[in-house]
Amino acid sequence: MTKRTKIIVFATIAVLILGMAFFPIIKRMLSSENENGASPSQPSMGGGGGRSELVVSATVLEPQILNNMFRITGVLLPDEEVDLTFETSGKITNINFQEGSFVNKGTLLAKVNDAPLQAELKKLETQMPLAEDRLRRQQTLLEKDAISQETYQSVSTQLETLKADIELVNARIRQTELRAPFSGVIGLRQVSEGAYASPNVVIANLTKISPLKIEFSLTQNFVNLIRPGSEIAFSVENDLEVFNATVYAVESKLDLNTLSLFARARYDNSDSRIKPGQSASIQIKLDQIDNAIVIPSISSVKEMGRDIAYVYKNGTAQEVEIITGMRTSSSVEVISGLNVGDTLLTTGVMQLRTGMPVRIDRMTQNSAD
Secondary structure (H helix, E strand, O other), X not given: OOHHHHHHHHHHHHHHHHHHHHHHHHHHHHHHHHHHOOOOOOOOOOOOOOOOOEEEEEEEOOOEEEEEEEXXXXXXXXXXXXXXXXXXXXXXXXXXXXXXXXXXXXXXXXXXXXXXXXXXXXXXXXXXXXXXXXXXXXXXXXXXXXXXXXXXXXXXXXXXXXXXXXXXXXXXXXXXXXXXXXXXXXXXXXXXXXXXXXXXXXXXXXXXXXXXXXXXEEEHHHHHHOOOOOEEEEEEOOOOOOEEEEEEXXXXXXXXXXXXXXXXXXXXXXXXXXXXXXXXXXEEXXXXXXXXXXXXXXXXXXXXXXXXXXXXXXXXXXXXXXXXXXXXXXXXXEEEOOXXXXXXXXXXXXXXXXXXXXXXXXXOOOOOO
């Protein structure tokens, strides 16, 4: 690099450094000119002949009720659910349900072949009259002391054994019947008539969807907020309605892996509108603040570590430092710095400065979420 080139490089760097150093001063001078009056080439924001006005929206602060809500996600579960299977093995001879239909408790849903058991039952039942008649004769002889007590007891035992055998066959026949253990909606059929069923073969799924359970978990910081009887609100995707449910059970201890406490609430779901398996956005009210001052989030800004807002006074914007509390997606609670009745400027906040002339174009209604 030649000496001349070095001089040019150093000179360029010096100019850049000087430019960066004096840039804030030049910017403040230009800002001061803009605040003192619009330049001849720039029209006034408010249309006046003197200092420019910033057109803004505003709202008059009113006391509001603010609910401190804790939001979590849960899942909707059926009140009861079971995979339907036979207790015994055999060829399916009948399927008596419509897929997706509602069935009552005890309804016969399907059956496997029970012909051998029916034949065995008929054989045993034909022996009953003879066994009962034999016992009556032995009873008569016993009363006349014609036979011993032991002989009579033996005949009586034979009759009771026959009755037990009949009951055993009837129990096996009942095992060939698949009945609904509770009322609910039966799902899609997994087998056809003629298929071989066993206790491992699922015939269909039965679900009780009214009422529904809502399962959710709380971190250890909030475990004392929920107990049986607590009310929660929840919503599901693609449904604008908010539903209410009541907590009916809380786990006895925290999960060791997540340090979370599981709980369940129950929702009536009498119209079967909500389906199990959906996720639920749950809101739990922690407490309620009466006469709270709540402002839109966009009407406050952070500056030098402070939260500030602007109020309207005598045609100008006045900066106030605020202390905030709870925040929601679109609003923030103000603990101090603003009072009921103040006219809060809600738009143009990034452009506002203390003493800047403003003109309120629109008054909006202030409300909490």
